[in-house]
Amino acid sequence: MPPLWVLLALGCLRLGSGVNLQPQLASVTFATSNTLTTVALEKPLCMFDSPAALHGTYEVYLYVLVNSVAPYSAIDTWPGRRSGGMIVIASILGSLPFFLLIGFAGAIVLSLVDVGSADGETAHDSQITQEAIPKSLGTSEPSYTSVNRGPPLDRAKVYASKLQD
Amino acid sequence: MAKDDSTVRCFQGLLIFENVIIGMCGIALTAECIFFVSNQHSLYPLLEATDNDDIYGAAWIGMFVGICFFCLSVLGIAGIMKSNRKLLLVIFASLTGVCMDPTDTARSYTGQRRDSENLIIRLFLLRYFLLMFIVYGFEVASCITAATQRDFFTPNLFLKQMLERYQNNTPPNNDDQWKNNGVTKTWDRLMLQDNCCGVNGPSDWQKYTSAFRTENNDADYPWPRQCCVMNNLKEPLNLEACKLGVPGYYHNQGCYELISGPMNRHAWGVAWFGFAILCWTFWVLLGTMFYWSRIEY
Numbered sequence: 001m002p003p004l005w006v007l008l009a010l011g012c013l014r015l016g017s018g019v020n021l022q023p024q025l026a027s028v029t030f031a032t033s034n035t036l037t038t039v040a041l042e043k044p045l046c047m048f049d050s051p052a053a054l055h056g057t058y059e060v061y062l063y064v065l066v067n068s069v070a071p072y073s074a075i076d077t078w079p080g081r082r083s084g085g086m087i088v089i090a091s092i093l094g095s096l097p098f099f100l101l102i103g104f105a106g107a108i109v110l111s112l113v114d115v116g117s118a119d120g121e122t123a124h125d126s127q128i129t130q131e132a133i134p135k136s137l138g139t140s141e142p143s144y145t146s147v148n149r150g151p152p153l154d155r156a157k158v159y160a161s162k163l164q165d
Numbered sequence: 166m167a168k169d170d171s172t173v174r175c176f177q178g179l180l181i182f183e184n185v186i187i188g189m190c191g192i193a194l195t196a197e198c199i200f201f202v203s204n205q206h207s208l209y210p211l212l213e214a215t216d217n218d219d220i221y222g223a224a225w226i227g228m229f230v231g232i233c234f235f236c237l238s239v240l241g242i243a244g245i246m247k248s249n250r251k252l253l254l255v256i257f258a259s260l261t262g263v264c265m266d267p268t269d270t271a272r273s274y275t276g277q278r279r280d281s282e283n284l285i286i287r288l289f290l291l292r293y294f295l296l297m298f299i300v301y302g303f304e305v306a307s308c309i310t311a312a313t314q315r316d317f318f319t320p321n322l323f324l325k326q327m328l329e330r331y332q333n334n335t336p337p338n339n340d341d342q343w344k345n346n347g348v349t350k351t352w353d354r355l356m357l358q359d360n361c362c363g364v365n366g367p368s369d370w371q372k373y374t375s376a377f378r379t380e381n382n383d384a385d386y387p388w389p390r391q392c393c394v395m396n397n398l399k400e401p402l403n404l405e406a407c408k409l410g411v412p413g414y415y416h417n418q419g420c421y422e423l424i425s426g427p428m429n430r431h432a433w434g435v436a437w438f439g440f441a442i443l444c445w446t447f448w449v450l451l452g453t454m455f456y457w458s459r460i461e462y
Contacts, residue, residue: 072374077321079316086315086316089436111460
């Protein structure tokens with residue numbers, strides 16, 4: 001029998017002063033794997049100290065009380081520790097925007113540096129390009145923006161040879 | 166010369182391909198977040214009652230971020246293709262079904278090229294970068310929120326909320342009444358539909374005090390009626406056996422797995438898929454910034 005103390009009260013009849021009955025379980029299987037407060041009892045045969053005879057049927061109420069209920073406010077809902085996945089996501093994603101901004105600053109610096117260093121050559125280069133292209137019709141040369149920074153002399157040679165064609 | 170051209174063309178093709186991937190991932194992220202937000206499992210009231218519903222906020226942000234990624238990828242592709250007239254021409258011709266004479270096109274397009282066009286393209290891509298940074302920041306927030314909030318989903322959280330709010334008919338204010346109703350309806354539906362009882366089991370109602378216990382005495386309602394095995398008419402198969410705890414007439418297992426499963430999938434889906442998209446977008450943005458810095462003007 002699980003260690004609970006059982007207060008047996010007989011309702012609907014006045015409790016006699018000399019009642020000290022021990023209930024007997026109907027079956028051991030009813031006591032296990034259930035909750036703490038449900039038991040199945042055999043039909044009790046009661047003895048009362050009143051000699052008056054009882055006629056008819058009576059209802060018997062059995063109250064089994066367990067004195068070990070915890071308040072729900074005592075439940076601790078703190079998760080304890082952080083999961084590893086959360087730390088990975090937070091740390092990596094938290095640092096990526098900074099790397100992006102650093103890369104953007106680097107791109108700006110790169111473009112400014114190139115403008116500063118290649119001013120004269122760039123003007124020369126684009127001028128040649130603008131003069132040469134309307135005359136190089138019919139060629140299947142792809143038309144890109146001048147992304148390449150090849151030495152201007154080579155381009156001048158190439159376009160000069162095309163002009164001669 | 167030819168080698169430089171092909172390198173540039175290869176790089177542009179790579180950037181366009183990467184932006185296409187971003188666009189498709191954006192659409193997929195939007196679809197996934199719509200799926201989560203539309204609350205397939207109707208567990209939202211449980212989170213709302215504990216003020217822990219930030220994974221839904223992360224899903225909402227992810228939805229809009231997905232659409233923004235799609236639009237920005239189109240913008241990025243347009244910006245890169247603007248700097249490659251031939252490619253733009255080919256796409257345009259194939260879309261409209263027009264067969265154009267290459268000589269005519271060369272004359273009409275290349276003759277109009279100015280250096281200021283490069284400047285326009287640079288400004289165009291600059292706008293692309295600015296918008297991308299903003300969307301990137303929002304998606305970082307969404308992923309970190311989803312990953313962090315998921316850690317709060319412990320059995321004790323739902324247990325405490327269930328004991329406090331289930332069938333609690335004396336709330337102090339309207340807000341609590343709304344939450345109590347939501348929690349009660351959700352738990353009733355959950356226990357009836359998924360054949361479970363309580364968070365860890367029916368013993369939850371026995372081990373702790375609860376609002377349910379103050380309304381119902383222990384003898385008639387050791388646990389809610391929804392924990393009983395029901396027949397086709399949604400009535401308990403054997404009420405007395407259910408009350409006594411006879412095995413087979415009440416549901417013995419807890420509902421925690423059925424609650425935490427969908428919520429974990431929701432949170433991990435938003436967090437990790439967003440993480441993958443952001444890692445990919447990081448490299449695309451670096452590549453596009455390098456391309457931008459090499460445009461002359």
